[in-house]
Amino acid sequence: MASHLLHRLRHALTGEGDQEGLAGCSLEVDDFPESSELEDDTEGLSTRLSGTLSFTSNEEDGEMEEVQNTPVARPEAGGPLEPGTRGDATNSGEPSSTLAEHRGSNMLTRQLQELWRKSRSSLLPQRLLFEVTSTSVVSERNSKYVLYTVYLIQTGHFDRAPAMIARRYSDFERLHRCLRHHFSSDLASVSFPRKRLRHNFAAKTIAKRSRAFEQFLAHLHSLPEIRRSAEYLEFFFLRDLQGAQQLTCSGKYQEALLAWTNARRLQDKLGACHSGHFLLTLAGLAVCQQELAQFGAAHASCEQALQLLEAQDRHPLLVPFLQTHLHLAWLLGLDKGRAEAWLRDLQEASRAGPQPPSLKELLLKHPLP
Incomplete structure (x- = not known):
């Protein structure tokens, strides 16, 4: 009896006499190249991806959790198969466990591809x-x-x-x-x-x-x-503003433009685009760009300044910016109706006041610490 059992066990292990049955359920690795590459390193790859992914909204976080928690079919656990497939595989001729393994591998591949797609399309902080x-x-x-x-x-x-x-x-x-x-x-x-x-x-x-x-x-x-402190911010751009102002006063507009441009970039990166220093920077840019015949760039600088000054009717730079904006719009052939109406209202409100200086005059006379 024992020898008979040993003979049957040896026969099953060597696969003798059952090659046809095994051939029907064997898989070639080349049939599924993506899954064969990803299956062996699934856990390690998922760990690496989860450590570097970053999302900017709760909605995307929810989508990420949904992808990670999607059940994966495991043949040994009898996991759920993809919708539209049959677990008994009577029509295909494949055993149900093998079919589940195929579907689970494909599902896992799609999940990793989705993780990779999200990691590439998401915005980094x-x-x-x-x-x-x-x-x-x-x-x-x-x-x-x-x-x-x-x-x-x-x-x-x-x-x-x-x-x-x-x-x-x-x-x-x-x-x-x-x-x-x-x-x-x-x-x-x-x-x-x-x-x-x-x-x-x-x-x-x-x-x-x-x-x-x-x-x-x-x-x-x-x-x-x-x-947000003045001490910290001025450490970065106050020296550029002082140098740019001196260069502008000396008529070195090309060198001054470089200094004004760098000061603007510094304030933009530091989040200081709503201060009086930033308006002075836009004034310096507009003056130098106008002197260098860069009328389109000067007009854009005036446009940005007027957006910041929209709710500040008493700001000393408002009228000079409007006057420069109107002159540049006339040179470029752009619409200037809104700016004309705005300037007319301001002039009627302060008819008895003195004539305001030009943007260049105000820029050169503005004291910097």
Whole structure:
């Protein structure tokens, strides 16, 4: 009896005498190339994808959970099959377990493809990245210092217009000292790189300070109150505004335009597009663009300024912007009816007042700290 059972077991393991039955249910790997590539690494791939996916709305999160929780057919567990298929497989001639394995593999492949599609189409969360891209040792008459060039890059999409600043150690130290005076609790745990008696110009020291300044600026930007403070914002763009104003006064409009443009990019990335400094920046852009015969760009700068000034009838820049806007619209052959009516209403309301200066005059006379 035992020998008979052993003979039957050996016969079943070697598959002798039942090749035809097995041939009917065997699968070739090439029939399903996608599933054969993905099945072996399903859990690892799902883990990697779930760690990098990011969604911007609750609706997309719900869709993500639905994809991850979709039941997958497992032949050994008798899982549900795809709608429209039969579990007994009487018409196809395949065993039900094998058919379930096929359908489960295809379903799993579609889920992973859907995860990949969502990961590519979803928007990454945007944040501001500070990166020291270069340094230079500057020697002046009585001093020598390192100048750090810092780029501000908006992540989450391709940043076509990164902005940059060039600051020395004393500038960062002054910012830290000023912010500690106003935000002592927020900066109590911040360790600022100290001055050194020696090796201040060594490559190793400069590299360490570069990384420290990147982390310092990123930490400041992560704190909402500091991020909106005048001290923090002016550290980035006030120097550009002062230089641009001086260049404009000197008639160096091409160089001034570059400075105004960089100041605008800085304010845009820092979220400071509703301040008086930003209106002054748009005024500088409009004046320089007009002087350089870039009338379309100057008109666009005036349009943006007028949108910000729409509810501020008493702002000193409103009438100069309207006058410049009307002149540019006349040069470009654009509609100017709305601007004419707006300016006429303002002039009637202040008929006894003095004639306001032009945009260029107001820009050159505007004091900057």
